[in-house]
Amino acid sequence: MSHISCYAALSAKSLLSPYKIDRRKIGANDVEIAIDFCGVCHTDLHYIKNDWGITHYPVVPGHEIVGKVTSLGKEVKNLKIGQRVAAGYIGNSCQTCSSCRAGFEQYCLKGFSTIFNSPTKDLGGFAYGGYSKSIVVDDHYVLTVPNGLDPAGTAPLLCAGITTYSPLKNWGIKPGMTVGIIGLGGLGHMGVKLSHAMGAKTVMITTSINKAVDAIKLGADEVLISTDSGLMKAMANQFDFLLNTIPGPHDYNHYMGLLKVDGTMCIVGSIGPTAELNTEHLVYGRRRIAGSLVGGIKETQEMLYFCAKHQIIAEIEIIKMDEINQAYERMLKNDVKYRF
Amino acid sequence: MSHISCYAALSAKSLLSPYKIDRRKIGANDVEIAIDFCGVCHTDLHYIKNDWGITHYPVVPGHEIVGKVTSLGKEVKNLKIGQRVAAGYIGNSCQTCSSCRAGFEQYCLKGFSTIFNSPTKDLGGFAYGGYSKSIVVDDHYVLTVPNGLDPAGTAPLLCAGITTYSPLKNWGIKPGMTVGIIGLGGLGHMGVKLSHAMGAKTVMITTSINKAVDAIKLGADEVLISTDSGLMKAMANQFDFLLNTIPGPHDYNHYMGLLKVDGTMCIVGSIGPTAELNTEHLVYGRRRIAGSLVGGIKETQEMLYFCAKHQIIAEIEIIKMDEINQAYERMLKNDVKYRF
Numbered sequence: 001m002s003h004i005s006c007y008a009a010l011s012a013k014s015l016l017s018p019y020k021i022d023r024r025k026i027g028a029n030d031v032e033i034a035i036d037f038c039g040v041c042h043t044d045l046h047y048i049k050n051d052w053g054i055t056h057y058p059v060v061p062g063h064e065i066v067g068k069v070t071s072l073g074k075e076v077k078n079l080k081i082g083q084r085v086a087a088g089y090i091g092n093s094c095q096t097c098s099s100c101r102a103g104f105e106q107y108c109l110k111g112f113s114t115i116f117n118s119p120t121k122d123l124g125g126f127a128y129g130g131y132s133k134s135i136v137v138d139d140h141y142v143l144t145v146p147n148g149l150d151p152a153g154t155a156p157l158l159c160a161g162i163t164t165y166s167p168l169k170n171w172g173i174k175p176g177m178t179v180g181i182i183g184l185g186g187l188g189h190m191g192v193k194l195s196h197a198m199g200a201k202t203v204m205i206t207t208s209i210n211k212a213v214d215a216i217k218l219g220a221d222e223v224l225i226s227t228d229s230g231l232m233k234a235m236a237n238q239f240d241f242l243l244n245t246i247p248g249p250h251d252y253n254h255y256m257g258l259l260k261v262d263g264t265m266c267i268v269g270s271i272g273p274t275a276e277l278n279t280e281h282l283v284y285g286r287r288r289i290a291g292s293l294v295g296g297i298k299e300t301q302e303m304l305y306f307c308a309k310h311q312i313i314a315e316i317e318i319i320k321m322d323e324i325n326q327a328y329e330r331m332l333k334n335d336v337k338y339r340f
Numbered sequence: 341m342s343h344i345s346c347y348a349a350l351s352a353k354s355l356l357s358p359y360k361i362d363r364r365k366i367g368a369n370d371v372e373i374a375i376d377f378c379g380v381c382h383t384d385l386h387y388i389k390n391d392w393g394i395t396h397y398p399v400v401p402g403h404e405i406v407g408k409v410t411s412l413g414k415e416v417k418n419l420k421i422g423q424r425v426a427a428g429y430i431g432n433s434c435q436t437c438s439s440c441r442a443g444f445e446q447y448c449l450k451g452f453s454t455i456f457n458s459p460t461k462d463l464g465g466f467a468y469g470g471y472s473k474s475i476v477v478d479d480h481y482v483l484t485v486p487n488g489l490d491p492a493g494t495a496p497l498l499c500a501g502i503t504t505y506s507p508l509k510n511w512g513i514k515p516g517m518t519v520g521i522i523g524l525g526g527l528g529h530m531g532v533k534l535s536h537a538m539g540a541k542t543v544m545i546t547t548s549i550n551k552a553v554d555a556i557k558l559g560a561d562e563v564l565i566s567t568d569s570g571l572m573k574a575m576a577n578q579f580d581f582l583l584n585t586i587p588g589p590h591d592y593n594h595y596m597g598l599l600k601v602d603g604t605m606c607i608v609g610s611i612g613p614t615a616e617l618n619t620e621h622l623v624y625g626r627r628r629i630a631g632s633l634v635g636g637i638k639e640t641q642e643m644l645y646f647c648a649k650h651q652i653i654a655e656i657e658i659i660k661m662d663e664i665n666q667a668y669e670r671m672l673k674n675d676v677k678y679r680f
Contacts, residue, residue: 282631
């Protein structure tokens with residue numbers, strides 16, 4: 001973000017850091033990016049609060065990064081100084097395992113490095129993310145931003161966009177299919193736009209009648225209020241695919257009967273223990289529950305071209321960096337349409 | 341079973357029946373079968389005890405039926421008197437919905453009729469199953485038994501066989517894949533034989549070291565003791581497919597880390613609420629949990645030909661019909677190798 005200097009998030013400011021905070025030197029394969037915009041994702045807040053017990057303070061989150069190239073390592077051939085580029089959640093991976101070789105770095109068998117909070121071997125510290133003026137990223141993990149995509153609205157595509165694009169692509173969403181997007185937040189609103197652009201009949205599934213108008217504006221063909229048992233029953237066996245973006249534990253079984261035989265519900269929002277599984281919907285209908293995590297570098301680039309072609313960006317509210325704490329508070333109250 | 345007359349199971353004998361017990365007349369598309377052997381499945385016991393609240397007493401269970409044709413309706417062209425035939429769990433279905441048209445009557449959108457305990461329209465009562473001397477079945481649901489298959493060992497193929505064959509076939513099991521069969525009972529022992537015959541590296545996954553020798557005899561390439569955390573860790577990310585035959589609620593999450601990226605665990609044994617779902621293994625690895633129910637008529641016939649080709653039958657212990665109550669007691673104690 002051009003407005004502010006490096007931000008050590010929330011309480012981290014008051015912690016003594018045992019780690020060096022020098023930025024790493026630009027190696028032969030590195031790209032230095034001047035950051036123009038960075039999206040604010042719930043994952044950032046999980047790191048700040050150390051919800052997952054893996055945070056190394058001081059932490060600088062931010063993994064939906066759009067900016068311009070300011071410096072290139074000598075081995076980087078495919079980028080130019082001044083070029084509009086982006087970086088997302090994945091900062092590095094082994095590039096030798098079967099997942100990396102297939103272009104799915106998010107499932108790297110040795111574990112990928114996140115763009116922030118991962119060890120930086122050269123300095124012995126931990127990487128800082130996109131809530132900053134600049135960042136240095138290995139060129140394999142730098143995406144090019146196609147012309148015609150608004151840079152601010154593009155930033156959230158690097159996480160919310162690819163997290164929904166990847167499963168929709170993987171499960172072959174296309175015209176003739178019926179797709180349900182469960183939950184209308186940062187992920188859900190991208191899911192609606194992308195599913196619609198892929199040509200599927202797209203149904204917003206939400207508990208809130210208040211979200212119906214917005215959902216239609218975003219591209220939903222229909223809205224299904226999931227608390228209405230009559231509607232839920234009427235829509236049983238109608239969906240080829242459900243993209244479940246609900247961010248916390250919930251009774252996902254409630255939605256399984258909506259799926260056709262062989263249909264899949266893919267969970268992208270809730271990671272960890274959630275409700276008890278009732279296998280009835282799986283067994284009587286050969287239905288599946290799956291999960292999906294962001295997306296690989298190749299498919300992230302593909303997603304950016306797809307979005308350029310279909311003129312898709314995230315719905316955003318632009319804030320200055322010193323408004324981040326209020327932004328987190330509002331995010332927790334779902335008071336944002338749909339991404340900071 | 342030729343040894344005994346019609347058996348009204350367990351306590352059903354003492355109940356007054358509001359239903360007619362006449363056998364239906366042989367319609368134009370019906371086949372009358374003299375029953376030689378009938379397998380004993382846990383599902384039969386569920387019906388007898390009314391575990392699922394759907395039993396109509398008096399109930400005559402039995403849905404792994406092998407016998408010979410004794411009478412044919414005038415429209416039945418593909419069968420002959422005296423021919424060795426079989427019938428399984430599915431007694432009828434709509435034949436008009438997308439599932440039936442695709443040959444997956446087990447997922448009939450209007451609900452299929454089980455071969456016993458389903459209403460018989462002509463008589464206004466409920467059908468009786470294979471624990472009997474004879475049965476009348478619509479010809480679409482009658483299978484031919486290939487020459488060279490032992491009839492007694494064939495009977496359990498009609499449920500335990502097809503319940504494991506159908507998912508192995510559906511998920512494309514073939515040489516080069518690694519398949520884990522979880523649980524070594526009636527279903528599991530068929531899963532091992534069939535996966536092995538399909539050419540996959542087949543691993544028996546069991547809590548009991550005592551089952552290792554049997555598993556290898558049945559065709560398993562390896563045995564994984566699932567209570568050994570070191571072994572479980574060593575086998576992480578190794579399996580393309582897991583066939584989970586455990587018959588009751590259990591922590592299926594325990595096995596999910598064994599799957600490769602994009603791997604599937606298919607549940608065929610436990611129907612209903614089971615353990616809490618932890619989505620971590622789904623999200624970090626795009627893994628899937630699925631279910632599967634018996635199999636369609638077309639694939640059941642295909643399975644019988646597959647078994648004839650590979651000389652696969654169930655491991656059985658033959659009992660007389662009046663030993664059924666002891667058989668159920670022993671089944672509950674896992675005291676059968678592997679099917680009565």
